[in-house]
Amino acid sequence: MFARRSDLLLDKDALSRFLPWLIAFMVFLAILAMAGMLVLNATASRWDQGIRGTLTVQVMPAEDPAKDDERLQVVLSVLAQMPEIDRYEMLTDDRLLKLLEPWLGPAAGSRDLPLPRLVDVELKTGADLNAEVLSRQLAARVPGTSVDDHRIWLKRLVRLIQTVEGLATLVLAFIALATVGTVVFTTRTGLDIHREAIEVMHLIGAQDSYVAGQFASRAFALGLKGGVFGLLLAVPTLLGIGYLAQQMDSSLLPDITLGPVHWSALAGLPLVVSLIAMVTARITVMKTLSRML
Amino acid sequence: MTTNDSETVVRFENVGLRYGLGPEVLQDVTFSLAAGSFHFLVGDSGAGKSSLLKLIYLALKPSRGLISLFGRDIATTPRRELPAMRRRVGVVFQEFRLLNHLSAFDNVALPLRVAGVRKSDIQKHVVELLSWVGLKDHLDARPPTLSGGQQQRISIARAVISRPKLLLADEPTGNVDDRMAMRLLHLFEELNKLGTTVIIATHNSHLVKKLKFPKMHLDEGWMEIVGADTERASVPPTSEPGPGGGLFDDGDDDGTRPDLEKLF
Numbered sequence: 001m002f003a004r005r006s007d008l009l010l011d012k013d014a015l016s017r018f019l020p021w022l023i024a025f026m027v028f029l030a031i032l033a034m035a036g037m038l039v040l041n042a043t044a045s046r047w048d049q050g051i052r053g054t055l056t057v058q059v060m061p062a063e064d065p066a067k068d069d070e071r072l073q074v075v076l077s078v079l080a081q082m083p084e085i086d087r088y089e090m091l092t093d094d095r096l097l098k099l100l101e102p103w104l105g106p107a108a109g110s111r112d113l114p115l116p117r118l119v120d121v122e123l124k125t126g127a128d129l130n131a132e133v134l135s136r137q138l139a140a141r142v143p144g145t146s147v148d149d150h151r152i153w154l155k156r157l158v159r160l161i162q163t164v165e166g167l168a169t170l171v172l173a174f175i176a177l178a179t180v181g182t183v184v185f186t187t188r189t190g191l192d193i194h195r196e197a198i199e200v201m202h203l204i205g206a207q208d209s210y211v212a213g214q215f216a217s218r219a220f221a222l223g224l225k226g227g228v229f230g231l232l233l234a235v236p237t238l239l240g241i242g243y244l245a246q247q248m249d250s251s252l253l254p255d256i257t258l259g260p261v262h263w264s265a266l267a268g269l270p271l272v273v274s275l276i277a278m279v280t281a282r283i284t285v286m287k288t289l290s291r292m293l
Numbered sequence: 294m295t296t297n298d299s300e301t302v303v304r305f306e307n308v309g310l311r312y313g314l315g316p317e318v319l320q321d322v323t324f325s326l327a328a329g330s331f332h333f334l335v336g337d338s339g340a341g342k343s344s345l346l347k348l349i350y351l352a353l354k355p356s357r358g359l360i361s362l363f364g365r366d367i368a369t370t371p372r373r374e375l376p377a378m379r380r381r382v383g384v385v386f387q388e389f390r391l392l393n394h395l396s397a398f399d400n401v402a403l404p405l406r407v408a409g410v411r412k413s414d415i416q417k418h419v420v421e422l423l424s425w426v427g428l429k430d431h432l433d434a435r436p437p438t439l440s441g442g443q444q445q446r447i448s449i450a451r452a453v454i455s456r457p458k459l460l461l462a463d464e465p466t467g468n469v470d471d472r473m474a475m476r477l478l479h480l481f482e483e484l485n486k487l488g489t490t491v492i493i494a495t496h497n498s499h500l501v502k503k504l505k506f507p508k509m510h511l512d513e514g515w516m517e518i519v520g521a522d523t524e525r526a527s528v529p530p531t532s533e534p535g536p537g538g539g540l541f542d543d544g545d546d547d548g549t550r551p552d553l554e555k556l557f
Contacts, residue, residue: 007403009394200390203352204451205380206407207373290372293354 007201008194008211010218015186015193019219019277020226022182027230027273028237030175031266035238037168038262044161047154055131057088057119060144065114071142072117078138079119084127091118179273183223183280187215191288202292212285216278223277227270234266301325301364302459302490303349308358310344317356318344320514326492328458331485332518333501334494336511342494343387345511346461349492350384351375363458380408383457383489387464389448391436397423398432401450408455422450441468449477453484460484462493466500474500 010016059075062068072090079088091099096115104113123129131149138145191198198211242257258266303326310319318341326332334342347353348360351367360367362378370378383404391400398419405415423432426446436444445468452460460481466474474497485491492509495501501508507520 007392007395007399007406012394196390197392197394199352200392201403201407202376203350203379203384204404204407205376205378207376210407293351293372293375 006214006218008190008197008214010190010194010214013190013193015189016218016222019182019186019222020229023179023223023226023273023277024230024233026175026179026182027227027270028233030172030273031231031234031269032237033168033171033175034269035234035258035262035266037165037172038258038265040161040164040168042259042262044158047157053123053125053127054150055121055123055129055134056148056150057121057138058146058148059117059119059142060146061114061116062144068117071145072119074142075119075138075145078141079121082129082134084123084129086122086124086127088119088121091120176273176276179223179276180280183219183277184284187219187281187284188288190215191285198289199292202289208286208289211289212282215285216282219281220274220278223274224270227273231267231270238266300328302328302330302362303492304359304361305348306359308348308355308360310341310348310353311356318514319348319355319511319516322358322514322516324509324516324518326490328490329485329488331482331491331506332493332509333504333506334492334509334511335496335498335501338496340511341514342511343463345509345516346384346463346492346494349459350382350461351379376407380404380455381458383452383455383460385445385448385452385460385462385465387467387494389436389444391444391447391451393436396433396435397428397439397447400436400447401454404451404455418454419450422454423447426450445477449480453480456484456487457489459490460492462491464495465493466495466497471497471499478504 057075057079059068059072062071076088076090079085093115096118100115131147131151135145135147138147201211238258303324305322305324308319308322309317311317322345334345336342344353348355349362351362354367363381365378367375392403395403401423402415402419405418420429420432423429426449428434428443428446428450431439431443436447439447445465449462449465452462462481465477465481478493478500481491481493505520507518509516509518
């Protein structure tokens with residue numbers, strides 16, 4: 001499959017039968033690592049976009065609950081005068097209680113629990129509003145009011161995502177190195193097995209590149225064969241993980257579905273691995289043959 | 294023998310060869326062969342005939358001395374240019390060295406493939422040559438399924454398919470009887486007439502005496518050329534041409550001598 005005709009009996013090597021399997025497993029692992037990386041990247045990007053340009057204003061309950069509405073109205077009137085603000089919306093008590101329910105359980109439904117009032121603020125696109133200034137301005141009018149621009153949360157999130165992405169990249173690099181090592185080993189063994197035939201080809205005037213081309217072509221074909229097999233193993237695995245994640249129905253888990261672009265990138269991985277195998281085989285043969293007369 | 298450099302195909306100057314730390318198997322070998330010459334390389338077993346041929350077809354480097362091929366010093370020729378030089382040399386190996394996994398056709402086609410000849414030309418030339426050497430019905434046969442004589446013919450066809458400027462044959466008649474040996478020599482002689490320089494290493498003293506070509510005589514690593522001034526003899530026609538009068542038993546040609554101009 002995929003290989004051009006060869007003057008060497010490369011198809012019948014035990015190593016030729018063994019290489020596609022190794023590459024299949026490597027591609028399988030590489031696809032899982034890459035899928036994880038893509039999902040994290042997309043999730044981080046979604047969170048980032050969702051959080052950037054939003055603020056949350058928190059109005060702490062007053063000692064006298066009767067003044068809560070008045071305090072809230074003052075805050076809303078300040079927000080209404082800010083030109084940078086596109087829209088703001090006060091979270092209803094029901095919504096607030098629903099958000100607290102996963103942590104507090106049914107007790108969150110108790111109306112006796114003093115709850116802060118939250119206002120979700122959306123800034124205009126490109127607006128530059130200093131959250132600290134706003135916070136001071138509001139606190140001056142309504143003591144106990146604070147503004148959260150989610151910066152700390154975002155910073156931690158980005159750091160976490162970057163660490164995991166770095167690890168996934170490391171895994172991909174290890175897989176690429178392992179592929180290169182495996183191809184170097186199998187190519188050298190192939191050169192030993194076919195030494196006699198290669199010597200004859202050499203003596204009748206074959207350039208090193210002619211022999212190297214045959215090994216490279218074979219490595220590409222085997223790499224693609226193994227890569228496609230690895231992809232076929234990885235696709236149901238990814239779909240299975242996606243299905244399980246959907247079944248969990250938890251707001252804690254981000255959306256981990258892959259888009260068409262992600263699937264295309266993953267589908268291209270077998271080709272990348274076969275190209276690595278091809279180039280590695282070619283360099284190995286050229287280097288080894290350069291030691292011949 | 295004195296020749297100008299431009300006409301010299303092979304030149305050895307004080308060439309010595311030893312394997313590892315062993316004794317020299319060739320010592321101070323000095324000679325030059327003119328383009329279009331025909332020589333037998335003779336000597337007892339172990340005299341160094343195969344080693345000398347290996348030096349000429351660039352399978353070995355000399356331990357000392359200078360070798361030049363087609364007017365170029367091998368020691369100073371860049372490695373990347375050696376394959377082009379090798380393509381001008383046809384070699385019939387003593388043990389054939391055919392690739393057993395390839396068919397007779399593919400074995401003979403190999404020198405053309407590595408030289409980048411077009412597929413259609415390869416097909417035409419190889420089939421013609423294999424037909425001529427009597428193996429038309431064995432194009433797809435693998436060497437292990439063929440007799441020693443048939444393998445030898447494939448080996449010879451592979452060596453001559455690209456019309457080499459220099460043909461080296463190591464005991465090319467070692468596996469055949471005198472009658473077949475004489476027929477093979479017709480092929481070499483016809484190639485020689487077309488300008489190919491020929492060196493044949495042989496133990497067959499009968500052939501050497503009969504043909505009176507100059508002899509490169511090797512004795513314990515020392516070499517001398519004898520009979521260079523003798524008038525060149527022609528290989529006599531075989532007394533018993535094969536069926537159809539071909540060079541080989543099952544050949545298709547009409548005479549005992551091949552028409553190489555038509556063949557290539």
